[in-house]
Amino acid sequence: MPVVKRNPIPVSDAVKKIMEHTSLWGTEEVPLTEADDRILADDLSATHDVPPFNRSPYDGFAILSKDTAEASETHPAKLHVLETIGAGQVAVNQVKSGAAIRIMTGAQIPNGADAVIMLELVKEMDEHGESYIEIKRNVKSNDNISFQGEDTKKGTLLAETGNRITPGLIAVLATFGYHTVNVFKKPIVGILSTGTELLDIKEPLQPGKIRNSNAYMVAAQVRAMGAKVNMYQHREDDFESLYENVKECLKESDLLITTGGVSVGDYDFLPAIYEKLGAHVLFNKVAMRPGSVTTVAVHEGKWLFGLSGNPSACFVGCELFVRPVVQSGMKVRKPHCKAVKAVLGADFPKANPFTRFVRAVLTEGVEGNVVTPAGLDKSGSVSSLLAANAFIVLPGGTRGWEKESEVGVLTWNGEGSEWPWDSPLFFKSQATRTAEKQQS
Ligand code: AMP
Ligand code: MG
Numbered sequence: 001m002p003v004v005k006r007n008p009i010p011v012s013d014a015v016k017k018i019m020e021h022t023s024l025w026g027t028e029e030v031p032l033t034e035a036d037d038r039i040l041a042d043d044l045s046a047t048h049d050v051p052p053f054n055r056s057p058y059d060g061f062a063i064l065s066k067d068t069a070e071a072s073e074t075h076p077a078k079l080h081v082l083e084t085i086g087a088g089q090v091a092v093n094q095v096k097s098g099a100a101i102r103i104m105t106g107a108q109i110p111n112g113a114d115a116v117i118m119l120e121l122v123k124e125m126d127e128h129g130e131s132y133i134e135i136k137r138n139v140k141s142n143d144n145i146s147f148q149g150e151d152t153k154k155g156t157l158l159a160e161t162g163n164r165i166t167p168g169l170i171a172v173l174a175t176f177g178y179h180t181v182n183v184f185k186k187p188i189v190g191i192l193s194t195g196t197e198l199l200d201i202k203e204p205l206q207p208g209k210i211r212n213s214n215a216y217m218v219a220a221q222v223r224a225m226g227a228k229v230n231m232y233q234h235r236e237d238d239f240e241s242l243y244e245n246v247k248e249c250l251k252e253s254d255l256l257i258t259t260g261g262v263s264v265g266d267y268d269f270l271p272a273i274y275e276k277l278g279a280h281v282l283f284n285k286v287a288m289r290p291g292s293v294t295t296v297a298v299h300e301g302k303w304l305f306g307l308s309g310n311p312s313a314c315f316v317g318c319e320l321f322v323r324p325v326v327q328s329g330m331k332v333r334k335p336h337c338k339a340v341k342a343v344l345g346a347d348f349p350k351a352n353p354f355t356r357f358v359r360a361v362l363t364e365g366v367e368g369n370v371v372t373p374a375g376l377d378k379s380g381s382v383s384s385l386l387a388a389n390a391f392i393v394l395p396g397g398t399r400g401w402e403k404e405s406e407v408g409v410l411t412w413n414g415e416g417s418e419w420p421w422d423s424p425l426f427f428k429s430q431a432t433r434t435a436e437k438q439q440s
Helices: 011-019 167-175 214-225 239-251 270-277 311-328 383-387 430-439
Strands: 027-031 060-063 077-085 099-103 115-118 122-127 130-135 157-159 180-184 188-193 228-231 255-259 280-283 295-299 302-307 338-344 355-365 368-373 390-394 406-411
Touching: 011 280, 011 295, 011 311, 060 077, 157 167, 188 214, 188 239, 214 228, 214 255, 214 311, 239 255, 239 270, 239 302, 255 311, 270 295, 270 302, 302 311, 311 383, 338 355, 355 383, 355 406, 368 390, 368 406
Parallel strands: 077 099, 188 228, 188 255, 255 302, 338 368
Antiparallel strands: 027 180, 060 099, 060 115, 077 130, 122 130, 280 295, 295 302, 338 406, 355 368, 355 390, 390 406
8 A cells, every 4th residue: 555645733733623523422311329420411500598497506505695695604694495406306495585495406496596505605404303504605696507598599500511520519419409410421432452463451472462451541541531431352454354343333432442553554454444434534643742643533423533552642642632522522611631831850852843742740849840751751651651640742843851941731630621721831842932032
């Protein structure tokens, strides 16, 4: 097959092209008990006040504050205790002048009472089988009352479409009786690894063969993004059978990720498979390292991601291009890797015409962030992925990078960022930045 010349496009253009094609995944109702980490598909509001009634925040006595107006060390106010109510109980008596009701945390304030005095601040007494308390201080009206609606007023917006369901949100939803919740469906991501050299992870090593690590890595990545995985048996580099495999897998997937075989080598059949499928290729070369051959196509409403077989290239391609498709389809407001600034902790002498994504360790500190390359920076290296919690983004330029340079960094754990990453750090070469600095 002749080698077809491909035109590299900038990373930012590649992401832009992808964002033009995203669509929603649909919604489903799930029990609150199964809603962890799902993405809300509705705006939800408070259906009543919280607390729903005035209640006591302490164990104490519900009283009429004016009964303590004259109270002092020497002239304590003496009140008759009518009854005791625990949380969940409602008083049968009214609190009238001269009376008190013993009340526990969370119980509804009895009618007539306008304050609560804490248990520790009264002296309890028993006289002829009747209970009394003595109060030696002045209690003000409304003291120690949690008022209806002081936490949340009925109608308050609790959470919005696109919010991830956290334990905190689950607490709030349970408070308002949302026992089921409308969430976005998880898109189904098919994962098909290609390469005649691949072994299943259960197989012993054989000459010339390696285990398929990419499929497992990508599966973990897309699950963390909120997708559901269909993992397929890896396949050999054979055009005809691979074409059939891709066609079949695509039927069952919203997105089909293939790994390997997307380059221009003798056994790289994915480009020809896209062509035979009649898929609309958004791009097949990106000005980045690793992963310049990453190819993304759409076909009959489905997505095809042709990721490079190099583990690091595969990882980067997945985070850069698959993440926003998965998450935009669930209206996640920050569907891209999180962009932060950091200072380089070591020289990075390698020059590069393309934007480079360097596996790195990011340390966030009060003095600022420091980022250091994580070991071997070869695209085939798996071990450097182990330590890495970030990518340093070094925009293309002819020179290497010096320690202490300010650089853009992408992370993939936790909340993401909006697009575009609003810092020139991600797009301007060091040469351009230096020139601009000298001019100003
Ligand atoms: P390819 O993209 O097919 O040219 O593969 C590039 C490199 O990645 C080769 O060294 C492959 O052996 C390696 N590779 C391909 N697929 C996988 C995989 N699923 N797991 C680990 N390494 C792979
Ligand atoms: Mg290959």
